[in-house]
Amino acid sequence: MSNFNIEKGTCNHANGGILNYLAMAKMSHIMLGSDSKDKVVKELQLLFENKGNRFSHDKSFVATVDGHHAGLVTCMSHQDMTMTTLETVKQLVKMKKSKVFGLVFNNFKDLISLMAFKESKSGEYHISLLATMPDYQGIGIASALIKKAETEARFNGFDKISLTVDKDNTNAKKLYEKLGFRIVEDSTFGQLKLWRMVKLLR
Secondary structure: OOOEEEEOOOOOOOOOOHHHHHHHHHHHHEEEEEEEEHHHHHHHHHHHHHOOOOHHHEEEEEEEOEEOOOEEEEEHHHHHHHHHHHHHHHHHHHHHHHHHHHHHHHHHHHHHHHOOOOOOOOOOEEEEEEEHHHHOOOHHHHHHHHHHHHHHHHHHOOEEEEEEEOOOOOHHHHHHOOOOOEEEEEEEEEEEEEEEEEEOOO
């Protein structure tokens, strides 16, 4: 059960949507303007299958166990974070079509908070999403995915990697601290109450 592989994400990974949802939770409802989990997961899956956005397979690595998609990490440079955020907005507008105006109107304050939030800073490689399916938690997948992101950071010439974690997610915070991440910023914007954490890569 503890044997797993990590591979580059592809548009054929069927659990991309639910893994993105597990990583984002309430943020995904704000971004997509729906209280329906099923609808949000479906739209996140569409974004995952597309290229170039913040939730895309081409920015992700997937952990598989016996052919099952068990975990996911999405990581990129701060510069890519900025570029993919703009592309994400374009794809969301195309996806939502006329409904985008209602989305903005009904969630204006939360969307402004979400857009204003700076997850990463210049010179950092950033883990924007990390999740493991419930049935595969506790076997080291999250740690291995973080190590994969660190390898990518070093390969691309970065000596610093960052992530954010919900203040209520104490187990994740403990894991990140165990792996060498340290809190550098208290980030609270509207409903988002997060710690920003950074690790120096040696």
